[in-house]
Amino acid sequence: MGKLQKSIDKRNALVKATIELVNNNGFHATPMSKIAKMADVSPATIYLYFENKQDLVNQTYMDIKAEYTNFAFATHNPNTPVKEGFENIWKRIAEFKLKDCENAMFLAQCDNTPMIDESIRQKGIKHLQPLLDLWERGRNEQVIKPVSDYLLYAYAINPLSFLMISQKRGALQLSKKHIEEAYQAAWDSIKL
Amino acid sequence: MGKLQKSIDKRNALVKATIELVNNNGFHATPMSKIAKMADVSPATIYLYFENKQDLVNQTYMDIKAEYTNFAFATHNPNTPVKEGFENIWKRIAEFKLKDCENAMFLAQCDNTPMIDESIRQKGIKHLQPLLDLWERGRNEQVIKPVSDYLLYAYAINPLSFLMISQKRGALQLSKKHIEEAYQAAWDSIKL
Amino acid sequence: MGKLQKSIDKRNALVKATIELVNNNGFHATPMSKIAKMADVSPATIYLYFENKQDLVNQTYMDIKAEYTNFAFATHNPNTPVKEGFENIWKRIAEFKLKDCENAMFLAQCDNTPMIDESIRQKGIKHLQPLLDLWERGRNEQVIKPVSDYLLYAYAINPLSFLMISQKRGALQLSKKHIEEAYQAAWDSIKL
Amino acid sequence: MGKLQKSIDKRNALVKATIELVNNNGFHATPMSKIAKMADVSPATIYLYFENKQDLVNQTYMDIKAEYTNFAFATHNPNTPVKEGFENIWKRIAEFKLKDCENAMFLAQCDNTPMIDESIRQKGIKHLQPLLDLWERGRNEQVIKPVSDYLLYAYAINPLSFLMISQKRGALQLSKKHIEEAYQAAWDSIKL
DNA sequence: CATGAATGAGGATTCATTCAT
């Protein structure tokens, strides 16, 4: 099919470079020139693929967020029992966060700083719908505590970010056993 | 009376301005000039109180961290039963994070970005010792799960940051009842 | 034609502006912004050609030093008799210093202040080798006093800098006759 | 006689600090605050003794220039024969420049840069009158070449500055023998 | 006379973005 107008490879290289550099230095301490250099393109080329720096980060965020939720729900079956469904999703998320650490770090940084546009963050939340649906079912079936999604997320999912960051900083090394313990804590905190 | 000494008021105003501006814009998007303006001093004056921008943020972090843990453990009695002791500390922390929201936001941003020097962060961790001691006791008494401090922190304490940020963003409003639910989730996740 | 390469013209304009401004105001009283303005480029452009201000001055020094010694030794023949060889070199140097006054002023300022890096100055000294070789031969042939190169330089060459500066300051106007007198003094001071 | 309004000690300490710092860093790289610190006074105190930075350096220059010429001519007798008189003055100057190196360095820096006001420099020249008188006599008695004072100074006196700076930079160590050689070169260059 | 605090003006440098090719 001839030559693609724009090279998806270059776009990917730029997104990848952005993740790595922002992870290590933060958004504002990451110059476009460095991103370009790491992606092996000219600074001017970035503007062929992205409107500006903010757009580059926004898109990077959305890319990863999609990848994250895709992975999380890839094996999810809306018909399985709540507990089983939750364990499956939780472990997929854990796998993503701990194995695909760079990406997860980036999301964590985005979610805890005024780095990306609020509207973009809102969009990202929608991807979680399958999990919210599961919880709704769980509450109805009186398997899960009758509390808000925020609370469930705060206790069941968010702690993984903390563990992931701690591991990245070398504070601890998460073994299979730790993951199992973490899952237990997650489930204990939300189960009825 | 007072004008021959470096004014603690000015230092405090600078720290306060730093917190507010960094919360809203992030470290690198917060110019020294704006901090100065908000604190109602000349930019040059900042350098009488702090070595440079990094030092300003480091010191701000340590200030708040100390305030945070002081508040958290102010009413702590090392001899109370583990469950009671934990509930007390947890609720103090919750009170701090939700009432003293600006400060808590700042800490969250520091803890999730490469914003402050790692050595400073390390120092900040030490302040948590009373909580770690309590957990150690809880594990010995088989009241708390025999898992690492990181795991306990991730599930018992860290979710509060998520809830606090969500509230700050207007996503939810935490009532007394929510706090109680959150406490229950926290305790459920770590209790044996 | 040419706009895809860093322009040697711009570099030269920057070097030239540096010389003029530093001559008149000294290193630290010469802002980069003024250099840029005089060279008709943006301040940021300087940093495409030079690492920083110090590098700009260092390179300017080396440029001129090379030009200076190239000119001085351009007509030098290592086989001519010592006296004749010296007279030739001396007069070339005199010509350079008095006609190419701006450059010579710059060198003088560099050599009498802590303005350029010592390592750069050291490099500059090496260019004088042909003159030192001549003197070595002169000493061997007992035409020149058996004293150190420093002494010979101090008396035979350096006075030209003083005369050049004095002329630049308008204290005197050096005619052909003065040059001849100066040459005589130079030779008298070092000949055996 | 009671308390002097201003302490001459403080003024001297300031002048001394100025010399040392300007020698090592240059005029513009020497902040008033550092001068104050080295002189062990407050920055504000400098302004009790000097109008501003320029005035401080100007006065420092004049102080040293006076000290220099006082020393040079202290043992000078206008009636001694020219050659003897010159040797005496030359050796006093050499002694000053090589032993009182800091001061001489400062003068050299002033004389080769746009550091001090031209009017001040002019004043400093007048102090050399006894030497100029001696040369005038020497020319009349046909002991000294019939050339301008500038030329005589350039060859007879100025080389000492070069040697002094070279020694300060560690390039050479001037022994008694070197001084004698230098004197000989100086005399050879100007004698008839 | 002496000071430490305070500051406005200025300087080196960086960087997101544009433009000519």
Next chain:
DNA sequence: TATGAATGAATCCTCATTCAT
């Protein structure tokens, strides 16, 4: 499409000088 050069606008920080005490 792709680029390297170019830049104006910012940003951190310094410093001569002043001022209240």
